[in-house]
Amino acid sequence: MTLNLHSGGELVTYDQLRAVPVPAATDTHLPLPHHELVEMVRFTLNYHGHEIIEEHHAIDHEGMRYFGLMTLRSSYGDYADTLGLRNSNDRSFPIGVAFGSKVFVCSNLSFMGTHVIKRKHTARAKRELPALLGDIIAPLQAERIAQNQKLLTYQQTPLTDMAADHAILDMYRRDIIGVQRIGDVVREWETPSHDYGAKTAWRLLNAATFALSGKVAERPDLTRDLHQVIDGVCHRVH
Template sequence: MTLILHAGATEVAYDELLAVATPPRTLSHVPVAHHEIVELMRYSLGFYGHEIVEEHHAVTEDGARYFGLLSLRSPDGEYADTLGLRNSHDKKFPIGIAFGSRVFVCDNLAFQADHVIKRKHTANAKRELPGLVAEVVEPLNTERRQQAERFLRYRKTALADEMADHAILSLYRSGVINIQRVPNVMEQWQTPAHDWGDKTPWRLFNAVTFSLTGRVAENPAMTTVLHRVIDGLCKRVR
């Protein structure tokens, strides 16, 4: 999970979040308590059978802005799904809910993921949020299964060095890695820092993500391109 705090927000316990005051509503702006956003997500996730295994919450000093991440255990693979949350009382940004295997939430207002929904603070926000949340949460099981099947395919496909070299060049041309990162990826492919098994697309995938630690999370679009290249590799070597 990636919750970056360098623009004034501080991480807090959930109990501290309960104590943050919510300003009164106006004709055009109806603030929603920060903790109510979290509670709505907890309820919706539980309703669809998902388990929250880790939470991080942060607020600005004045309590006006909230940023959060919830990590969900995936029964279909060795990875976690993540939900990113944000809310404001000062009209700086709408209620935001983000979902994906790579989610980036920063108090500098960067808010990125595979799926993002936003809702203005209006009188109908509380009534409409559960439906919007369901649109993100309900397909979660299907996406988990698809991701597990993809990773299994990566693990079971043998990969020769020549094909790995070709894929690394494709990743360079696609902008996933720059020229300085190519040697790092090659090193992790040949002598990996962790046990990623035999020479397969799974090892190559991990070699890339290991070499790009931090950068992938800051730019979730990289993950999409990385998967596209590795998926194409699997098709070619069948």
């Protein structure tokens, strides 16, 4: 799996990430080196018993913005639990941590929940960051169990083409996909590029995330909203 950014960006190793220049601090802004966020998340995950088996890192806007993915050891057959990270030193967005899944057959990403640390980059915020990350990661085990149950429900929920069409239109209405992506989702639903099994909610989820490839790491809220659409379809079926 690789980290694919819609805006382009540059894939880097962790050692390269450590070498990314950090802008000078001001009286009101203390930049957080991207690798320090990675190190804090690594420590917190390990403390709570989660094993990282794969990492990917990318930078954008001359190193001012960072996006990362951490794949966690999982016992599921079709996907792995994934943590998405982001940080910016140009004040374009706050530190963010998102939890979701990566499908093995195609590396499609989807995030169920996102956590944003809405703190300015100050010396005080930097001191508080490890505790804030702990608050986010401490309940992760329960979230992993809930995600597994949700995705099993998707796999066990058959959908008609009409139900899928209604859901795809709902994705458009909620600005999850643009009008130019509607056809991409329909094609991936009808003739998938990978084996997602029969026509179920699971296949529809993957049709949408396939069409959103490159945007998910930058905007995890898209697939959080996508899950709401798929959940609604499953509720109507059951």
